[in-house]
Amino acid sequence: MAHAYPGRSSARHPGWPARLGPLRVRAGVVALRPVRLRDGGVWSAIRIRDEQYLAPWEPTMPGSWAERHAPGEWPARWLQLRAAGRRGTALPFAVTLDDRFVGHVMVGNVVREPLLSAYVGYWVDSSVAGGGVITGAVALVVDHCFTRVGLHRVEATVRPENAASLRVLEKLGFREEGLFRRYLDVDGDWRDHACFALTADETRPGGLTGRLVAAGRAERVHTTPA
Numbered sequence: 001m002a003h004a005y006p007g008r009s010s011a012r013h014p015g016w017p018a019r020l021g022p023l024r025v026r027a028g029v030v031a032l033r034p035v036r037l038r039d040g041g042v043w044s045a046i047r048i049r050d051e052q053y054l055a056p057w058e059p060t061m062p063g064s065w066a067e068r069h070a071p072g073e074w075p076a077r078w079l080q081l082r083a084a085g086r087r088g089t090a091l092p093f094a095v096t097l098d099d100r101f102v103g104h105v106m107v108g109n110v111v112r113e114p115l116l117s118a119y120v121g122y123w124v125d126s127s128v129a130g131g132g133v134i135t136g137a138v139a140l141v142v143d144h145c146f147t148r149v150g151l152h153r154v155e156a157t158v159r160p161e162n163a164a165s166l167r168v169l170e171k172l173g174f175r176e177e178g179l180f181r182r183y184l185d186v187d188g189d190w191r192d193h194a195c196f197a198l199t200a201d202e203t204r205p206g207g208l209t210g211r212l213v214a215a216g217r218a219e220r221v222h223t224t225p226a
């Protein structure tokens with residue numbers, strides 16, 4: 001399911017850049033690829049329309065939501081994400097549904113030996129929410145982290161009020177480790193976050209994607225290499 005760009009994956013950051021999927025879920029066909037400069041227009045339109053749905057779960061930042069998500073903000077963000085990908089500290093994936101940009105799965109804070117650890121964060125366009133998109137996308141990304149990237153542990157922190165995100169992690173079999181008090185400044189205040197994690201040895205053969213397929217939540221889509 002993982003196709004690293006031939007000859008471009010660096011020894012310092014194995015598994016990046018990469019394309020993952022496709023995987024069929026209820027909403028359609030999900031795939032992941034590195035974020036692109038030309039994602040800016042769609043990114044801005046979704047993020048501005050979805051302020052009320054996204055803001056309760058996202059870190060507090062200076063400036064208004066509309067200013068921070070104007071189309072002109074994307075090039076600088078994209079450059080930062082691309083640089084982090086090249087440095088080996090992040091895997092900034094765009095999520096596509098039927099080839100259309102619909103959100104992000106971000107692997108961040110990648111720490112190599114001896115921890116071999118990272119966090120995963122995600123969001124999706126509200127118009128496709130509830131269709132299994134992010135569950136499928138996170139499964140593909142975590143499987144990639146435990147294989148090509150060579151990580152040992154992937155962590156996710158979630159506000160206990162975020163029922164949809166908790167459900168994503170539950171479907172994927174993430175293990176709850178505890179509660180981080182006043183962990184992150186989200187939506188204007190320091191909020192408690194539940195910490196979930198998975199280590200590579202906890203996943204069964206076939207990985208998280210295989211788990212979703214076995215549960216009837218996803219189907220692998222076979223493509224012929226170009």
Ligand SMILES: CC(C)(COP(=O)(O)OP(=O)(O)OC[C@H]1O[C@@H](n2cnc3c(N)ncnc32)[C@H](O)[C@@H]1OP(=O)(O)O)[C@@H](O)C(=O)NCCC(=O)NCCS
Pocket residue numbers: 053054057122123124125128129130131132133134135136157158159162163164165167168
């Ligand atoms: C969390 C989020 C990424 C999930 O994406 P998604 O593509 O809708 O996720 P999925 O469809 O794969 O799974 C969501 C599950 O939560 C369930 N769900 C959604 N809203 C819910 C609610 N209010 N209460 C309980 N369950 C809920 C869905 O029914 C689905 O479960 P099911 O497959 O058993 O029916 C999306 O809701 C989102 O972008 N939210 C805003 C940003 C955010 O919270 N990011 C994560 C921060 S930790």
